[in-house]
Amino acid sequence: METKAIRKENVSLALIQPSAFNPRKTFDEAALKELSDSIASQGVLQQIGLRPIADTDRYEIIFGERRYRASVMAGLETIPADIYDVTDDEAVEIAVTENLQREDVSPIEEANAYQSLMDSGRYDVQSLAVQFGKSEAYIRTRLKFTSLIPEIAQLLEADAITMSVASEICRYGTDIQKEVYEKHLCENSYGYGSWRGLKASEVARRIEQNFTTDLERYSFDKGMCASCPHNTKNLLLFCEGTCGKCTNRKCLEDMNTSYLVDKAVDMIALYPAYPLRQGRFGTNEAAVERLSAMGHEIETPSTYIQPYPAMPQEPTAEEYETAEDFAEAHSEYEQDLSEYNDAVEEVNARAENGEIIVYIVIEKNDISIGYAVKPSDASEDGTADNKADDPIVKLEKQDMRNKEIAVEKTVADTKKQILEADMTETKFGQDEERMVYYFMLSSLRKEHFSAVGLTEKQAGCLSDDEKMEIVSNLNAKTKAVIRRDYLIANFKEAFGSNTVAKLLLGFAKKHMPEQLAEIEKGYNEVYEKRHQRIEERKAALVPKNEEPSAGANDTSEDESNEEAA
Known part of the structure; x- marks a missing residue:
């Protein structure tokens, strides 16, 4: 695509804003500072590309955001620019094409740029190869990198893995890529054995050995798997017999599940x-x-x-x-x-x-x-219980179980989604306070069961119904008992001079000052005796012909006064 600028002019930097479609997402600060210094001394040598923003006097960057940023750092007021009158799709295409001309374009940026042009519908692999003077194999290899998970893509960007290794990894699905990264490529993966620095062929062998699944173990029709690119039998590096091994476990699991459900339904009918x-x-x-x-x-x-x-x-x-x-x-x-x-x-x-x-x-x-x-369906009197064979009873049990499943699924999904709910602006209610006390009741000591209305027989453990009964009838006194028992239960983490220990001593000083004073007195007396012995041993280690250091200055001063006299 060739699009000519409608005009050239110097544009105020204050009227320019970056665009969201710039293929370049990262800017090296050191390199940006170096460019800024060059611009400060020589000016901007190549125009940036802009397009007018409708109904404003402002402009949006099509290409040249790095020069724009460096010019702002250099303190310039204007920048030379080519002004284009183009649509969004055309602007994206110009931006991508311009960025692909850079010498420092990274493999991931290049891959995303090619994919962006493919998504526009105006390019395919063959036309991209002609447009940029590359081979079709080169374009296809780069396009594969768009399937890498972000963590592995970042490793490729940082040269922590080679393009050959990345090419092997991108053959596999997201689930396998995540496991490979977490176990063998991230910085704290050394407990499993780091794969960084290995040759691509060795990485490929280890992934095939440890992370793929043998299709022979599955009973579903594997006709589609014969030509699937996720079948290791279709990868050039793997030419084993049998059905091959699957590298896309999600697809494998979905196909297996569908097969099992269909077969179960058929057998239920049979x-x-x-x-x-x-x-x-x-x-x-x-x-x-x-x-x-x-x-x-x-x-x-x-x-x-x-x-x-x-x-x-x-x-x-x-x-x-x-x-x-x-x-x-x-x-x-x-x-x-x-x-x-x-x-x-x-x-x-x-x-x-x-x-x-x-x-x-x-x-x-x-x-x-x-x-x-x-x-055995025998009842307590030894007779057979025929009710269990009653089809109506079975259907009623099935209906009850279906209701239980509905509740179980509701609770499971709610547990997941409640973490995403925004409750910061909602007032803390009385019902929530009762929930808090319900959970704190697990720390209630047996000697305080009577304080909340429980009998000695109930002192073994509290049932959920008993807890709910208690929290529904709390008063100021019982609330204080529950809260303090909760604090006491957490004081078990007090050691030495940690924060919990300080909180423990503050709590004891308020509620049992005499006992605390007695405890402190006993241990302080022991400390004083040990301290005195240590001081005596220290004094014994000082040479007898030396005076104590505390009076050394006074003595030398008296002697100098006598000599002066």
């Missing part, structure tokens, strides 16, 4: 009598949460889950070199199939007799069928 249950030694929490939100009741594991008998795989003739080998394999299959059918009949019979319960089990990476021994 086996409507089987309840849902979490896996005994691991479950997919995201799938459980999504299924719960859909209204499905999911039991938590309380007894050992045994897998439902697995049907054997029938062999095919193509798998064997000779007919004899295939016949032998098929004979083994028929035996396995017979044993499978017997096992299925046994499980089904036990389920019909009420001995076991068959479940649809939500595991980490799959949905399976399993069964567990049915817990």
Whole structure:
């Protein structure tokens, strides 16, 4: 894009303001001071680019903000400028293009500049390569840096890592980049082993080994993964067999969760009598949460889950070199199939007799069928409790649990968002005061339970209902008791001469002055005796032919007076 200035003129610095679309976000103060000194002696050698701000006499910087800042530092009043009449999009394009001509442009600034031009819709990789005289591979490499998290981008800006290392890291998703930074690249990551200074190939190998996930462990359809750029099998450095390893764990988890939910829904339709249950030694929490939100009741594991008998795989003739080998394999299959059918009949019979319960089990990476021994439903008088098998009772329990889930989710989300609420201008209310006393009650000493209306039987521990009853009927005296017990509980952090110790002594001086005085007296007497012994030992160490230092000046002065006489 070529845009000519409509005029050239010297513009007052007071009428100029920076723009928000400048690709350059950081300015080196030392370099800026050096430029300012040069401008003070030689003036501004190259015009900056400005555009008029509508309905004002002011101008906005298109390019040359560094020269503008240095001119202000140098005390100039005006600066030579090219004035352009351009739209916002055109101004962004001019600014980006001008900044890309700088010799000191950083890799991140260059990457963001190319991306900005791509986002304008007027450029693609090929046209950028022509515009700036670069290869397409060069442009693509720079564009990858826009996917770096800010912390790693800053390391690249500061030359703490090389562009080759950054190129390897930007292959991976945000979650892996964060872990790599926190464990191996930040300044306090040395406990895990710093990766700074390693070659790019070694960094790539370590990330692949420690932070990617083997797709073979997942059961969902991995057809899309075959051509995915986050599959290590498609990276030039990794050419392993199997399905490859995934470098985008969020995408992997989302696909796995969707697969599990869909499979669970299909199995619920196929086996409507089987309840849902979490896996005994691991479950997919995201799938459980999504299924719960859909209204499905999911039991938590309380007894050992045994897998439902697995049907054997029938062999095919193509798998064997000779007919004899295939016949032998098929004979083994028929035996396995017979044993499978017997096992299925046994499980089904036990389920019909009420001995076991068959479940649809939500595991980490799959949905399976399993069964567990049915817990005893015997009542206190020894008779069986048939109410537990009543379908209406089950539905009522499910409805109650769904209500509990709604409350649990409400509380969880509120805990997260309450930290962002602005309460600085809201008056502290009586209800909030009761909340404070509710929490302080945990420090109430047993000997003061009677002061707040509790009996000796309640002195073991306070229930939540008892705490709420107390805070609803507080008076000035009980409030003072609770607050002071809270203070006393926190005085356990008093040591030596720290601030808590000083607060402790101030509290004791107010409430138990005689006891405090007695304590201080006892330890001060011990100190005085030890102090006296130390003074005696110090005196014994002074040579006998030397006078005490305190009178040395007086003696020398008397002797000099005698000599003068």
